[in-house]
Amino acid sequence: MKKEQLILYFVATFFGLLVAGIAFYFFQTTKTVPDNTVKTVVLASPTPTGSPTISLTLDQPQDEQVVSNKVLIVSGKTQSNAVVTVITDTSDDVIVPSSDGSFSTTVNLDDGQNVLEVISIAPNGESMTIKKTVTYSLEEF
Amino acid sequence: MYKKNLLLLLLIACCLLLAVPSVKAQAPSPEDMSTQIRDQLITNIASRVAQLKLVEKRGIIGVVTNVTNTQITLNDLQNNTRFIDVDELTKFSDPNASGAFGISDITKDTNVGVLGLYNKESRRILARFVSVVTNPVIIHGGVSAIDSANYTLNVATEDGKQVTVDVENLTKTYLFTQKTDYIRSGFSKIKVNYNIIAIGVLDKKDRNTLIATRIIFFPEIPSSPKVNSSLENVQK
Numbered sequence: 001m002k003k004e005q006l007i008l009y010f011v012a013t014f015f016g017l018l019v020a021g022i023a024f025y026f027f028q029t030t031k032t033v034p035d036n037t038v039k040t041v042v043l044a045s046p047t048p049t050g051s052p053t054i055s056l057t058l059d060q061p062q063d064e065q066v067v068s069n070k071v072l073i074v075s076g077k078t079q080s081n082a083v084v085t086v087i088t089d090t091s092d093d094v095i096v097p098s099s100d101g102s103f104s105t106t107v108n109l110d111d112g113q114n115v116l117e118v119i120s121i122a123p124n125g126e127s128m129t130i131k132k133t134v135t136y137s138l139e140e141f
Numbered sequence: 142m143y144k145k146n147l148l149l150l151l152l153i154a155c156c157l158l159l160a161v162p163s164v165k166a167q168a169p170s171p172e173d174m175s176t177q178i179r180d181q182l183i184t185n186i187a188s189r190v191a192q193l194k195l196v197e198k199r200g201i202i203g204v205v206t207n208v209t210n211t212q213i214t215l216n217d218l219q220n221n222t223r224f225i226d227v228d229e230l231t232k233f234s235d236p237n238a239s240g241a242f243g244i245s246d247i248t249k250d251t252n253v254g255v256l257g258l259y260n261k262e263s264r265r266i267l268a269r270f271v272s273v274v275t276n277p278v279i280i281h282g283g284v285s286a287i288d289s290a291n292y293t294l295n296v297a298t299e300d301g302k303q304v305t306v307d308v309e310n311l312t313k314t315y316l317f318t319q320k321t322d323y324i325r326s327g328f329s330k331i332k333v334n335y336n337i338i339a340i341g342v343l344d345k346k347d348r349n350t351l352i353a354t355r356i357i358f359f360p361e362i363p364s365s366p367k368v369n370s371s372l373e374n375v376q377k
Contacts, residue, residue, distance in 0.1 A: 113254035135200025
């Protein structure tokens, strides 16, 4: 096969593809869609839900944490005008958060698993509760 | 020209084929050996570190839903199903048991505490200590009725429950206000609609009655709006 022939084939293929592409483009742009096939989709607005007026997060301790110290620091954040109650199996404490809503206290742990319940109560009575398990153990394994 | 190139290519291919076995036959030098040992050690240490990071000590509490010789299934405080593996090193205990206590003594609906090794990948705990535990029940809600003659309170909770709180001689009662802070108080100071927290144990005869060991009430805070709406629903 001669070189000139090969070049000619390539040029012819290129021009053929170009013409086909242009024809397809014009066909697509001039095509009209009947109105009855066009559907309007309306997204329903989400149902408004009552947002809670109180929030509570605990920085310490971690849930299911195993500690080797009987004195445990409990700290977190809630709204500043709330009252925070920290309850363990044998003791409880009521604290008022600082102006930025942060609070911190210490509780004494019993041997083994301790359930720690922190309840934040807003002035209107709304509350939020976080429950965590903290284990005091000196066992090595 | 073409033949020359072909010959040259064949020659290079032959040289390469001859060179490969000679390289393979070479005995490893001491330097190579030490590098290999070092790489192996690094791999082993990295693998061990990954293993150590994958496992951590954890303690959980839950209610037994199923028990076999090698596994306990629990429903934890967050109501998640947890799988506990048990082996020959696992120790079992129950403070109320008179004699030996083992896995065969653990039955469905028992509240147990588990201390063991949690595998982050499999999300299972290999138990080292399993003990039967009794945790106090905490009721939080609003005072809906007071029976001064019998020293009982009715507490309505946010989930629509009505719990009778039995106040005993040993029950410690506290109140909290912004002015007085957290101080000791008494049953007579409690009024209807106060926000209240009662801690105690459920009566074995009546599971709707809490025998209170501690009570904290908040005279300045009314009961939650959710409690009031649940009360209205109950009254309807």
